[in-house]
Amino acid sequence: MIPxxxxxxxxxxxxxxxxxxxxxLQPYLPIAIVAAMDxxxxxxxxxxxxxxxxxxxxxxxxxxxxxxxxIVYVGDQIGVGSQLATAVVVVLGIRxxxxxxxxxxxLFHA
Amino acid sequence: MPEDLGPEELGPDEVRLGGQxxxxxxxxxxxxxxxxxxxxxxxxxxxxxQQRLIGEEHPTTVxxxxxxxxxxxxxxxxxxxxxxRSTRGxxxxxxxxxxxxxxxxxxxxxxxxxxxxxxxRINATDETYASARRxxxxxxxxxxxxxxxxxxxxxxxxxxxxxxxxxxADTQRVARTEAERQLAELSILAGTAPAxxxxxxxxxxxxxxxxxxxxLLDAVEEMRDAGAEVIxxxxxxxxxxSTWFGSDARGLVIDDxxxxxxxxxxxxxxxxxxxxxxxxxxxxxxxxxxxxxxxQVQLEQVDRVVIESLHASRENQYARPAAPPPxxx
Numbered sequence: 001m002i003p004x005x006x007x008x009x010x011x012x013x014x015x016x017x018x019x020x021x022x023x024x025l026q027p028y029l030p031i032a033i034v035a036a037m038d039x040x041x042x043x044x045x046x047x048x049x050x051x052x053x054x055x056x057x058x059x060x061x062x063x064x065x066x067x068x069x070x071i072v073y074v075g076d077q078i079g080v081g082s083q084l085a086t087a088v089v090v091v092l093g094i095r096x097x098x099x100x101x102x103x104x105x106x107l108f109h110a
Numbered sequence: 111m112p113e114d115l116g117p118e119e120l121g122p123d124e125v126r127l128g129g130q131x132x133x134x135x136x137x138x139x140x141x142x143x144x145x146x147x148x149x150x151x152x153x154x155x156x157x158x159x160q161q162r163l164i165g166e167e168h169p170t171t172v173x174x175x176x177x178x179x180x181x182x183x184x185x186x187x188x189x190x191x192x193x194x195r196s197t198r199g200x201x202x203x204x205x206x207x208x209x210x211x212x213x214x215x216x217x218x219x220x221x222x223x224x225x226x227x228x229x230x231r232i233n234a235t236d237e238t239y240a241s242a243r244r245x246x247x248x249x250x251x252x253x254x255x256x257x258x259x260x261x262x263x264x265x266x267x268x269x270x271x272x273x274x275x276x277x278x279a280d281t282q283r284v285a286r287t288e289a290e291r292q293l294a295e296l297s298i299l300a301g302t303a304p305a306x307x308x309x310x311x312x313x314x315x316x317x318x319x320x321x322x323x324x325x326l327l328d329a330v331e332e333m334r335d336a337g338a339e340v341i342x343x344x345x346x347x348x349x350x351x352s353t354w355f356g357s358d359a360r361g362l363v364i365d366d367x368x369x370x371x372x373x374x375x376x377x378x379x380x381x382x383x384x385x386x387x388x389x390x391x392x393x394x395x396x397x398x399x400x401x402x403x404x405x406q407v408q409l410e411q412v413d414r415v416v417i418e419s420l421h422a423s424r425e426n427q428y429a430r431p432a433a434p435p436p437x438x439x
Contacts, residue, residue: 006216010223019228029229036222050160054211061218
């Protein structure tokens with residue numbers, strides 16, 4: 001419940017206040033969001049499976065986001081930014097689907 | 111991982127979470143009283159560690175399962191149902207008793223939500239051309255460059271017009287200053303403007319009233335010969351191009367104005383030249399001081415002669431400006 005409220009508050013705040021991030025960070029925001037989604041799905045799966053710990057969640061969230069952003073940043077520097085971004089998105093997408101499948105199994109047993 | 115915890119462990123867990131209404135830690139000792147077999151104790155310890163793992167620190171919930179009416183019922187159901195129920199029960203419990211993990215999750219979801227909205231907005235801003243086909247884009251670009259070329263041409267034209275107008279204004283300004291200068295010069299010449307400058311003042315005492323218009327005309331001619339620019343008689347009569355000298359019943363008359371004696375001539379010009387012109391032998395001074403007239407002449411050079419009397423210019427009755435003759439080649 002509280003996480004949902006947090007999500008709603010974040011969305012509302014984002015719509016109302018219209019925060020903007022620095023131009024330099026803008027290319028990495030989408031990747032960071034995908035990484036965050038991966039962390040969130042993983043956390044939800046762990047939670048449903050009863051292995052959720054907040055410490056692991058926070059650390060994995062931050063590290064996922066940072067690593068994803070850093071990978072894309074490095075890719076940008078060496079000229080394969082879009083390819084690496086695609087790679088990160090593919091890998092994270094696979095993970096998200098895996099986690100989603102686990103969540104589905106845990107919730108509906110199907 | 112659900113596999114880590116067997117259905118046996120999850121079963122009682124569901125019971126605990128599902129029946130957590132009321133209950134207090136005071137009832138905790140009853141748990142041991144009600145768990146005679148070792149397996150049940152094992153389950154309890156496992157449950158505690160699980161509790162620690164998921165960060166739920168509610169001793170009351172632990173005690174709650176003791177008061178639940180069907181503590182062992184889920185154990186009898188099959189594994190699948192058990193697992194499903196356990197997850198749903200955990201969800202329900204988390205709704206009722208949020209823990210630290212939930213708050214952290216809330217914070218992180220907050221960040222993700224804000225970032226997602228931000229990204230949506232960034233994407234939405236330049237989505238206009240994202241889905242356009244290449245041909246459309248080329249056409250757009252073409253149109254834009256044509257438009258910008260047209261506007262550049264317009265800018266150049268307007269700038270040219272502006273510089274034209276500016277230089278035109280300059281020309282006009284120069285012409286106006288020139289005209290003003292000429293006007294000042296001509297109005298001094300025509301006697302319609304006051305004038306001042308270096309010059310001489312000549313005072314002619316004429317006890318015999320022998321100075322007539324001819325003598326005065328001579329004097330004016332001499333002064334003009336010496337480069338006089340402005341001449342004034344008696345501080346009232348400005349001598350201009352149309353000035354005439356005569357005499358009638360009132361005596362000496364200039365421009366139809368009687369001239370009282372002594373006569374004062376004020377002349378603007380080079381003082382030395384003017385004085386020389388007046389004093390040379392046989393000149394105006396010697397004529398006036400001669401036996402024929404018997405007058406006296408006082409002559410002084412003045413650094414600043416101010417002539418304020420004006421000549422009332424009349425409109426020409428007959429003369430009209432005519433077209434200038436063709437320039438001779």
